[in-house]
Amino acid sequence: MVNYHAPQARARECVVWSVAFLASGAVASADSFGRLQFWDWETGTLLESHAMGASAALSLAVSEEEDSIVVGTSAGATYQFQLLPVKMGSQEKRWVRTKPFQYHTHDVRAVAHSPTALISGGLDGQLVIRPLMERVQKKGYEAALRKFTFPHRRLVSCARKARLLLFQFSQHLELWRLGSTNESGKDGEVLPVCRVPEHLVQLKSKGPEHIYCSCVSPCGGWIAYSTASRFHLYRVQYEGDGVNIEKVPNMPKLPLPAYQLQCSADSSNLFVASDRGSVHVLQLLEPGGCKHLHTLRPPSGTPEAVYLLAPSADGNWLAAASGDWEIHIYSLKRFQHHCAVPTYSCAVTALAIHPVTNNLIIAYSDQQLFEFSIPEKQYTAWSRMVQNDGLHKAWLERDSPITHITFNPKNPSHILLHDVYMFCVLDKSLPLPDDSASLMNQSALKQLPATARKRQLHAFKICKKFQPLLFADLLDENCLVMVERPIMDIKTQLPPPIQQKKFGT
Structure with missing residues (x-):
């Protein structure tokens, strides 16, 4: 030796x-x-x-x-x-x-x-x-x-119906109620609030393990999180200005860790992404219980874990993306495999199911966008058109991947997506821009008369006012919530990089 x-x-x-x-x-x-x-x-x-x-x-x-x-x-x-x-x-x-x-x-x-x-x-x-x-x-x-800047995984989840946000930190969770205003104004104005944001609950994780994933149900009545070796589910009840939170006992034994947690739109089920391509379906019971319903697995099997989930608004479908870049779609009515999306050569960064058409929108790490019809088990005509015509060069050369996709129920042709540096409304009813056009042309369009503006309209409407953007989602038809995380706020909490002795001390 x-x-x-x-x-x-x-x-x-x-x-x-x-x-x-x-x-x-x-x-x-x-x-x-x-x-x-x-x-x-x-x-x-x-x-x-x-x-x-x-x-x-x-x-x-x-x-x-x-x-x-x-x-x-x-x-x-x-x-x-x-x-x-x-x-x-x-x-x-x-x-x-x-x-x-x-x-x-x-x-x-x-x-x-x-x-x-x-x-x-x-x-x-x-x-x-x-x-x-x-x-x-x-x-x-x-x-x-x-x-x-940020990890490409969800650290904020939203309870739309209850207007709550759940923030995930390394060893604790924070539940906040959003503020509100009765005023209306023009684009760019800051409105006074009649109700300030309220910190409701801080939920600390026991032990040294970091929280791997978390979620809050759309109704705000359930909170779940997982560490490497533990899975916890809590029932949250709101009584006036007070909040009562209780841990759900006798949880089903699941293989850990969970890689993502997602609730159904009606808050009746909890989906737990696990290893080997499996997704566990838990039924949430009143007044505060839980039952294991089924485990969904791909027919061919996979050694990779599921890391992205997307349930449909009608409760019929669930899309699951795994580490081998495959996307499997399951029927939640029959608890069986429905189909698989053709495998693409890049990793999936975000996916969501349209609440009206049940089309699956997929964003990949090379910035490509696809639309897959779940009922017809094939790519849509719009998706084929996008692949034939190609997306704008400036869009494809972006560094930050799309991390979240949602939809505007008031306008089914709108797809809302964001990365760290921009928020985008993709209008499928408008033509795609070619490379000679400006991708970010919103400010220029405002200066043009109405007739000239219509000639230069294209599908992408991009806003870079809010950044770094950690989360964005649509609460209802008229309300959008965005969460920024300024880099300087992080750096000011860090110690000096090197402790240097000053001269004369």
């Missing part, structure tokens, strides 16, 4: 935060002294050492060819090291620090090295993809720097 120790150059203890084993027989280590070091794994001899300043080196990742390494530090910087020849044409190679990048404000605790990019995740809540220009074939979208 070989004892690997860093040289005791300083009095304080050195902590090795990350290691990687190379095919050459070397071991790469990143430590709290801010060094990337290479060791001979058999003798424990230090081969090379590279300092990166006063900040600690927290993470490292090696490329598949093992000729490039990316290191993340506590100062928010990432460094690339490349294995290069000592001299032109020489067979001897050494590791050289070539590129420093500063895209984070705090600890970079996770890094990855793809064939064409460096990927880093920071304590500031951002995921950054930095392309390596020498490895990118085309100087287009693939060569653009991309930043992702």
Whole structure:
């Protein structure tokens, strides 16, 4: 056994935060002294050492060819090291620090090295993809720097009928009643509220496990959440200004964790997304009980878990998307498999069933949109037209995926969708824009006369006033709720990235 120790150059203890084993027989280590070091794994001899300043080196990742390494530090910087020849044409190679990048404000605790990019995740809540220009074939979208702010999963759920919002934090839930106003105004005006938003309940999770998913029923009477090893269901009752919440006892035993929770439109059933493509259907009983009705599974089986659910408004259908990119549709009347959507080459980011037509709207990670008719088991004519004509180039080059889809019951041709940076109303009755047209033309259209405005109308109406956008949903025909999460609010709660001693103290 070989004892690997860093040289005791300083009095304080050195902590090795990350290691990687190379095919050459070397071991790469990143430590709290801010060094990337290479060791001979058999003798424990230090081969090379590279300092990166006063900040600690927290993470490292090696490329598949093992000729490039990316290191993340506590100062928010990432460094690339490349294995290069000592001299032109020489067979001897050494590791050289070539590129420093500063895209984070705090600890970079996770890094990855793809064939064409460096990927880093920071304590500031951002995921950054930095392309390596020498490895990118085309100087287009693939060569653009991309930043992702929020996780691509639901952290807010809405009880439309009760006008409540449930916020999911790492180890607790908060239930809020939305405020209201009696005033009306013009576009862009801020209206006074006659009733302020009210914090009703804070529900804390016991133990160290984080909450994985949660939901509130449309009526507001049920709250469910799951951790890695526990599933909880609560009955919520409202008495005047008071709230009474009780835990439902004798819950059915389900395989955990649950990957998503979703209630039916009438709040009578709870759908629990589980592993191996299964969805458990629980019946919610008055005054506060629960019964396992059925487990839905795809006919061919799958090792992947279900991570997205979409029930229909009439209670007849349920769509489930799993990690193998397959979407299965089940009949809730007969509790059996109805059909499967043709498999696409990208992951599903959002899906929803239209309340009038029972058409399934699907958004994929490459920004493509599809419409699938559940009764007819095929793509609709509008969906085929979209694929033939193609979506606007600016739409397809967006970084942030669509995370939520809903509909306007007052206008069945409207599809409401949003990502972190925009809210969009997609009008199926209008033509799709071509690449020569402006995708965001709302402000320009307001300046045109009515006749000219009609000639330039297209299907996409985009609003970027609210961002970063964590959640958006339609409460009723005349009310839309949006939840912003400003990045600065997150950063102000973080400690300073590096504790530095000031001169004279």
